[in-house]
Amino acid sequence: MTRPAAPARRSLRWRLVLLTVALAALGLFGAQVFIAQGLERNLDAHVRDELGMHADLAGSAIVGAGAWDTPRADGLVRTLARQARARVSLIAPDGRVVADSDLPPDALSLVDNHGRRPEVLAARAGRRAVVLRDSDTLHRPLTYAATRVSGPGGHWVVRVAVSPALAETTHAATQRLLAAGGVLGLLLAAVAAAMAMSAAAAPLRALTDTARAMTHDLTVRTRVRRDDEVGALAAALTAIAAAAAASSRPSTP
Numbered sequence: 702m703t704r705p706a707a708p709a710r711r712s713l714r715w716r717l718v719l720l721t722v723a724l725a726a727l728g729l730f731g732a733q734v735f736i737a738q739g740l741e742r743n744l745d746a747h748v749r750d751e752l753g754m755h756a757d758l759a760g761s762a763i764v765g766a767g768a769w770d771t772p773r774a775d776g777l778v779r780t781l782a783r784q785a786r787a788r789v790s791l792i793a794p795d796g797r798v799v800a801d802s803d804l805p806p807d808a809l810s811l812v813d814n815h816g817r818r819p820e821v822l823a824a825r826a827g828r829r830a831v832v833l834r835d836s837d838t839l840h841r842p843l844t845y846a847a848t849r850v851s852g853p854g855g856h857w858v859v860r861v862a863v864s865p866a867l868a869e870t871t872h873a874a875t876q877r878l879l880a881a882g883g884v885l886g887l888l889l890a891a892v893a894a895a896m897a898m899s900a901a902a903a904p905l906r907a908l909t910d911t912a913r914a915m916t917h918d919l920t921v922r923t924r925v926r927r928d929d930e931v932g933a934l935a936a937a938l939t940a941i942a943a944a945a946a947a948s949s950r951p952s953t954p
Contacts, residue, residue, distance in 0.1 A: 718894045725890035726883075733879045741875070749831040752846035752861055755785040756829070760850040760859035763791060769852050771809065774800035788843065788862040792821055794855035804838070812838055815858075820847040824858045833865055904931045912938060919946035 759781045768774040768791075778789040782802030791800040796816025798809050815821050823830030824847035833844045843862040850857050904925045911923040919942050925935040 717898050718891065721894035721898075722887060722891045725894075726887055729883045729886050733883055737876060737879055748844065748863075749846070752787070752831055752844065752863065753829050753848070755781075755787060756846045756848040756859055756861040759785070759789050759861060760848045763857075763859055764850050764852065769793075769799070769857070771799055771806050775806050778802045785861060786863070790815075790860040790862070792816075792858040792860060794852075794857060796821070801838075818845075820845040820860060821858050823847065824849045824860075825856050836862070904935075908935055908938060915942045915945075 759778070762781060763769075763774065763777060766773065766777055768777045774791050778791055778800045779802045782789040789800075789802045790798055792815050793799050796814040798804075798812045798815055800806075801809065801812070804812065819834070820830040820832045823832075827849060829846065829848060831844065831846045833842065835841065836843045842865055844865050845860055845862045847858050847860040850859055904927060907925055908923055908931070911921060911925075914921040915938075922939055922942065923935045926932060927935070
């Protein structure tokens with residue numbers, strides 16, 4: 702004799718598992734978006750602070766060495782650039798580039814005046830500027846940080862620049878880690894949901910078997926004893942069987 706109820710029972714169990722996994726996926730996605738945005742903001746803030754710190758340190762080194770002309774400044778900015786792993790530039794009050802770690806000294810005369818660069822204008826106004834833009838000299842995107850120092854003739858600007866590719870690589874690595882964590886979380890949620898549903902379905906299967914047995918023998922009783930909805934269903938099933946058994950007994954004349 703076939704048992705038509707079994708496929709429906711399995712279908713319900715797996716529908717509940719899929720629903721649990723879907724809800725977990727939704728929660729994980731929302732959490733990942735929130736965490737990723739927070740991490741990116743923190744990373745961007747860290748890059749800005751680190752660039753500003755390197756600009757301040759480079760400015761202090763140049764002031765301490767009194768390196769205001771190209772011969773003395775050239776070697777110093779190259780040393781500072783290696784230490785900071787960045788491009789370092791020294792810009793005179795009139796906007797001339799006196800030294801640049803990415804350019805040879807004989808090429809500086811061909812460089813455009815930097816007096817109107819946004820980071821230079823901000824630094825001269827006393828603000829620490831961090832600007833992402835394409836370099837007009839090197840023709841590639843760079844993130845700039847500039848600071849103002851006092852030197853001969855007025856305010857000089859020391860500028861530090863790095864490629865944004867490092868931050869972008871870190872962002873991509875963070876996204877990959879979050880994605881891997883999300884997949885692992887979903888797998889764990891699916892396993893936990895399947896185990897929980899199997900455990901929850903066990904007393905229901907017992908009640909189903911008892912109900913089938915009661916169709917042939919009204920003296921059969923369930924052994925499920927629980928203080929929850931399943932227990933209430935078991936008690937109701939027992940009461941129905943008892944009432945049916947009582948009504949089926951012949952009345953005493």
